[in-house]
Amino acid sequence: MHKRSAHRSLLVVGSVALDDIDGPFGMHRDLLGGSASFVARAAAYFTRSVSVVGVIGDDFPQRYVDELVELGVDVSGIERTAGDTFHWVGRYAPDLATRETLDTRLGVFANFDPKLPESYRDAELVLLGNIDPALQLNVLGQVRAPKLVAADTMNLWIDIKRDELLKMLAKVHTLMINDEEARQLAEEHNLRRAAAKILKYGPTSLVIKRGDAGALLFHGGGVFAAPAMPLTDVVDPTGAGDSFAGGLMGYLAYAGDLSPSTIRTAMIMGSVMGSFAVERFSVDGLRGLTTERIQQRFDEFIELARFERVRL
């Protein structure tokens, strides 16, 4: 994959975390986690122009930061402050289909007040990870002229910060959420109706992530269904959605255009990166990939979705 010199720059804002994850494969402690960790690693395969804003505590291993630098990611917006890194403790059901949060220790993330380095303010693509919508708006206000702003959110913010969330939605192009969040946000169970309602809040496109049921893209009256690859080995679903978002945004930065057709391809690249992520713990599934392996799995998605046009 040639990383085009004309590629667009991608700014990623999100959490950087340490996770303790229990489940059918036992307890794993202090795994690298957080939305920005997955997004940046997935996107870095597509473009050399990824920058990250986040906060880490003094317990955060420097090697994870160094690793991002080696991938060409600009980490000047990752701030290390006194205190503990955001720590999430969760447990997956034996079938990995559901999980529960056992503990959330915000640590330094509690006072996260993202300040963009000057060099970040010209970013063309922005991914606002799942943080307080007031902070998402704050970050967005610091970017001069973004061409595409995508955002994630979660049930907590839909519950307690709906007004700020709606303000944020009025300013973003793409919202990426899961099906339950879409239903909650729109107060409508039917996904097609929910999508129509959410698109009236501002975004021009809505991506609904459905885990092993794939992802849906609603935009401009059209709908696209990206399938999920049935995988033999699924170890850790943590970060699947963020890896999807990273692959999607990374491909858009790489492709250099935002046409509907390119966005569809980007959805599949997102699905490719999500499929790699769940095959290993933490970000391990995103480590050591090559253009060949990414292309190979993209081709497997082509085969997965392929059927002939016929006329009756």
Next chain:
Amino acid sequence: MHKRSAHRSLLVVGSVALDDIDGPFGMHRDLLGGSASFVARAAAYFTRSVSVVGVIGDDFPQRYVDELVELGVDVSGIERTAGDTFHWVGRYAPDLATRETLDTRLGVFANFDPKLPESYRDAELVLLGNIDPALQLNVLGQVRAPKLVAADTMNLWIDIKRDELLKMLAKVHTLMINDEEARQLAEEHNLRRAAAKILKYGPTSLVIKRGDAGALLFHGGGVFAAPAMPLTDVVDPTGAGDSFAGGLMGYLAYAGDLSPSTIRTAMIMGSVMGSFAVERFSVDGLRGLTTERIQQRFDEFIELARFERVRL
């Protein structure tokens, strides 16, 4: 759609029922239901050579039988006997995502002992609907030289008739079940592993129906994901899977070959018919369709699944 003179004949065995359905749209009584009712109607749009084996009681409205005749379906294998028609009473949750069975009155279905009229015994395609696997085997033994045998089953038979079910599976080409049934049958949560295990029981292909998450086809080492169309109006999910099976088998009969490529197309035709079925109560969504409307929705599925092949 020209119904080819060279099309293959399709034999459908299954239940013919009257349903009482409660849910967000109120209580609806004595709706036409049963797997064979949906399968035959969906398949009849693709081939003039559909025949049905089933049993009805003396309370069953003759107009539903006459309607099948008008569609060109051979109903000489539908036996009317003294007693009540199989009656299912169920209630859907407000979001239509789940349902519970409130009552099952087998009536004449309790003594169903399918006898094929002589003219049925040369059927080339056979769909063994969800009945006791011992009966499925009995029916199959009466067909002389079927080219493709597909079967459905359910949790009840996996629980209490596993041995007969495995005997039946050794003789069918295609098993069509939902994801929970696949997991239960294979005693394996991971669908790809479950599919590999089930294919060792005998079938050369496995179709896993996943409702609004679409359907998966596992065959010959390959996998195909048929998307589900996100619909604005979903009224009654009853019979969606059977309409899918009818569209699939009907298209195979119409196409006249059983190549992997044709089976993929047939999966989409099944999805098309399932999508029509859920938009109305009972079989109403399958009534009055035209080749044009079926083609139009097939084209919408093409658009739903379309993305470009790119090289990184």
